[in-house]
């Protein structure tokens with residue numbers, strides 16, 4: 609017997625419960641086609657919500673910079689370099705994090721030397737504590753002004769507290785431009801451990 613078959617007077621609570629039951633039932637479309645449509649809409653909404661969460665993470669993971677931020681950046685025209693004479697160049701490019709991209713900012717600097725048909729790129733960031741490595745006035749050696757580390761022109765550490773030589777970056781020439789694969793490494797470590805750039 610349903611509650612509505614009952615002849616006795618209904619209490620206020622029973623009326624309220626009935627009303628709630630009717631309302632809950634009326635919220636579900638009785639037509640199977642409408643129910644299917646509602647199901648599709650709910651599924652689409654869930655998928656959109658999932659995408660909103662996943663896409664920024666995927667963008668971060670699929671970033672062409674890779675986990676350490678390495679990327680090829682154009683730094684100088686190959687024809688502008690004299691053989692054996694280091695030139696300091698700025699490295700400019702996009703600064704990226706998981707959610708933002710800031711275009712055309714200075715990411716660092718490096719010493720670029722032409723050696724025959726090859727190009728040597730050495731990060732100007734001192735491996736000791738990150739001061740800017742400079743070229744000695746005689747042009748024969750690199751030196752760090754902070755704690756007097758000294759490096760040969762090929763980047764080898766010669767003296768001072770730097771735990772390793774200057775960090776060399778891969779180079780290539782594209783359409784007459786020298787490009788470097790820009791990376792950063794942890795300071796104060798004998799091992800080259802890449803960090804984000």
Ligand code: FES
Pocket residue numbers: 734735736737738739752753754755756757768769770
């Ligand atoms: S930061 Fe270069 S020697 Fe210390």
